[in-house]
Amino acid sequence: MRNFDLTPLYRATVGFDQIADLMDRALASDVGQNTYPPYNIEKTADDAWRIAIAVAGFSENDLSIEMKDRALLVTARKAEDKTERNYLHRGIATRAFERRFQLADHVKVTGATHENGMLNIDLVREVPEALKPRRIEIASSGRADANLVDAKSVN
Numbered sequence: 001m002r003n004f005d006l007t008p009l010y011r012a013t014v015g016f017d018q019i020a021d022l023m024d025r026a027l028a029s030d031v032g033q034n035t036y037p038p039y040n041i042e043k044t045a046d047d048a049w050r051i052a053i054a055v056a057g058f059s060e061n062d063l064s065i066e067m068k069d070r071a072l073l074v075t076a077r078k079a080e081d082k083t084e085r086n087y088l089h090r091g092i093a094t095r096a097f098e099r100r101f102q103l104a105d106h107v108k109v110t111g112a113t114h115e116n117g118m119l120n121i122d123l124v125r126e127v128p129e130a131l132k133p134r135r136i137e138i139a140s141s142g143r144a145d146a147n148l149v150d151a152k153s154v155n
Contacts, residue, residue: 022102037076037097047125051101056117057094063119065112072101072109072121106131 039053051072055063058076066073075098103123110122 034097036093036095037099039099044122045124047127049107049123051121051123053099053119053121054117055114055119057092058119060114063114065109065119065121067103067109070103070105070107072103072123074099074101074119074121 037054039051042050042052044050053074055076058078062076062078064073064075064077066075075096077096078094104125106127107123107125110124112119112121114120
């Protein structure tokens with residue numbers, strides 16, 4: 001794994017620390033990082049997405065979705081099963097997990113559903129009116145000859 005020192009970027013820029021932090025996290029992440037539970041990220045519109053996480057074996061009460069500091073945190077804690085079971089094969093993992101998604105500016109969670117073992121989280125980008133581009137009309141002066149200079153001879 002290559003290591004990049006982003007310290008010069010911090011010294012030469014102002015206001016780009018979030019991008020540098022994101023690059024630090026992306027470069028530092030291990031290739032063999034945990035892949036449980038599997039998930040999909042789907043683009044549903046120009047400014048809308050859906051995260052679908054496979055959560056077989058978990059109920060709505062076992063799942064938690066929290067948004068903090070532009071990060072979406074999905075956690076699951078399975079309640080202790082008091083019944084004694086003797087598994088011959090246990091392929092359905094119901095171990096606790098924590099999955100974090102870093103969100104861009106103005107991306108909000110609009111809803112979440114749990115159906116057929118899938119947790120679907122809907123996201124949308126809502127840019128405030130003040131930050132949206134706006135067209136500025138150019139007004140005409142009303143008189144066409146307002147900027148004309150009288151043509152008189154100077155001599």
